[in-house]
Amino acid sequence: MSRNEFSCDCNIIHQEAVDEVLQKMPIDDKFNKLAGLFKLIGDQTRCKILFALDQKEMCVCDLANVLNMTKSSISHQLAVLRKSGIVRCRKNGKEVYYTLDDDHIVKLFEIGLEHINHKG
Amino acid sequence: MSRNEFSCDCNIIHQEAVDEVLQKMPIDDKFNKLAGLFKLIGDQTRCKILFALDQKEMCVCDLANVLNMTKSSISHQLAVLRKSGIVRCRKNGKEVYYTLDDDHIVKLFEIGLEHINHKG
DNA sequence: CACTTAGTTGAATAAATGTTCAACTATTAT
DNA sequence: ATAATAGTTGAACATTTATTCAACTAAGTG
Numbered sequence: 001m002s003r004n005e006f007s008c009d010c011n012i013i014h015q016e017a018v019d020e021v022l023q024k025m026p027i028d029d030k031f032n033k034l035a036g037l038f039k040l041i042g043d044q045t046r047c048k049i050l051f052a053l054d055q056k057e058m059c060v061c062d063l064a065n066v067l068n069m070t071k072s073s074i075s076h077q078l079a080v081l082r083k084s085g086i087v088r089c090r091k092n093g094k095e096v097y098y099t100l101d102d103d104h105i106v107k108l109f110e111i112g113l114e115h116i117n118h119k120g
Numbered sequence: 121m122s123r124n125e126f127s128c129d130c131n132i133i134h135q136e137a138v139d140e141v142l143q144k145m146p147i148d149d150k151f152n153k154l155a156g157l158f159k160l161i162g163d164q165t166r167c168k169i170l171f172a173l174d175q176k177e178m179c180v181c182d183l184a185n186v187l188n189m190t191k192s193s194i195s196h197q198l199a200v201l202r203k204s205g206i207v208r209c210r211k212n213g214k215e216v217y218y219t220l221d222d223d224h225i226v227k228l229f230e231i232g233l234e235h236i237n238h239k240g
Numbered sequence: 241c242a243c244t245t246a247g248t249t250g251a252a253t254a255a256a257t258g259t260t261c262a263a264c265t266a267t268t269a270t
Numbered sequence: 271a272t273a274a275t276a277g278t279t280g281a282a283c284a285t286t287t288a289t290t291c292a293a294c295t296a297a298g299t300g
Contacts, residue, residue, distance in 0.1 A: 008184040010191050010276070013215065018185045021175045025168070025186070026233075033236045034229070035164040042159030044151050045288075051151075055141045060247060064128040065138045066145070071130050073289050075248055085239055094246045094297045095133065104235040108228060109154070113146075115224040116153045119205055130246070165258080180277060193259050195278055214267045214276045 040084055041108065045069070046077050053087060054106055059095040160204055161228065165189070166197050173207060174226055179215040 012018055041047060045067065052058060052066050064074045078098060081087040088101040100106070132138055161167055165187065172178060172186050184194045198218060201207040208221040220226070 008181075008188055008190060010181040010184055012185050013179055013181045013276085017176050017178060018182050021172045021178070021182075021186050024175055025171065028164075030233070030236060031164050031167050031171075034232050035162055035167045037162075037232050037235055038158045038167075038228075039162030042155055042157075042162035043288080044148075044155045047151050047155045047158070048145070051145065052141045055144055056137050058137060058141070059133055061128075061130040061133045061245090062138050062141075064130055065132050066141050068128055070128060070290075071247065072249090072291080075246095076288075079248080091247095096247060102235065102239075104231050104238075107231050108158075111224050111227050111231070112154050112157050113150070115157055115222070116150060118224070119222075133246085163258080181275090190260075191277065192261080192279085195276095196258075199278080211277095216277060 036084075040081070040086065041105065043077075045073070046081060049074070049077060049081065050086070050100065050105055051109065053098055053100045054109070057097050057099045059097050061095070063098070156204075160201070160206065161225065163197075165193070166201060169194070169197060169201065170206070170220065170225055171229065173218055173220045174229070177217050177219045179217050181215070183218070 041050065048067050049063055052063060058066070060071055060074055060078065063078075064071050067074065078087065078089070082089060086100070086102050086105060087098050089096050089098045091097075161170065168187050169183055172183060178186070180191055180194055180198065183198075184191050187194065198207065198209070202209060206220070206222050206225060207218050209216050209218045211217075
């Protein structure tokens with residue numbers, strides 16, 4: 001039984017190791033969400049937006065000025081962050097104010113920065 | 121001085137807030153690396169590879185079996201992870217064994233999973 | 241009311257990215 | 271030597287994705 005029934009193009013070298021790891025692997029849905037979360041903060045623009053919102057509640061124009069980008073592109077990214085529940089918004093007159101809505105993000109940033117400062 | 125000199129298409133609503141946040145913002149290079157790190161683990165395939173390697177040192181074929189993918193696509197992703205210093209490899213005969221080479225990744229995963237389990 | 245500004249949205253464009261495929265190297269076994 | 275297997279690599283392809291542009295809504299101002 002050196003060949004497996006799956007679509008990978010090789011023999012199983014260490015069947016036991018493979019089985020053991022497979023048992024501990026979370027289901028696909030978990031990885032989907034996990035990778036999705038990291039993909040969300042794996043973009044310079046969104047990184048900066050989140051960093052800024054961690055300092056202060058800000059409206060779209062403020063963010064556009066901080067990032068030196070157009071309202072439109074900021075708004076598009078804010079929509080992405082909103083839909084994923086990472087930021088929250090509140091309307092006041094003409095302006096829409098955004099805030100961070102997730103403690104985990106700040107922790108992820110801290111560890112990420114540790115990594116950067118430790119390695120290249 | 122309600123108009124700024126930059127390329128954003130709007131007035132500054134809260135000059136003080138903008139200035140304050142701008143002062144605290146790391147330089148672009150930091151954000152580049154930070155977003156780069158998250159982008160790296162923001163992919164299902166690489167997420168699974170890293171999770172597997174956190175359990176056990178594995179060769180490419182083992183990983184191909186665990187993920188049920190071809191050697192080639194696994195190898196391509198391993199090259200990406202290698203170049204960024206997140207995994208390390210060691211050759212032994214025909215086989216190449218990979219291991220995790222970064223404590224931060226595990227921490228990021230833990231917090232990421234906390235987030236998933238807390239939110240949707 | 242007409243005008244300006246804050247913000248959103250959809251379509252289009254351009255760039256980045258993951259997988260496949262085929263060719264290749266290197267090591268082991270017959 | 272020859273064959274088979276582990277792994278890498280570059281090009282091609284398809285998909286995803288970030289920004290731009292233009293049109294739009296909604297709220298405040300003269």
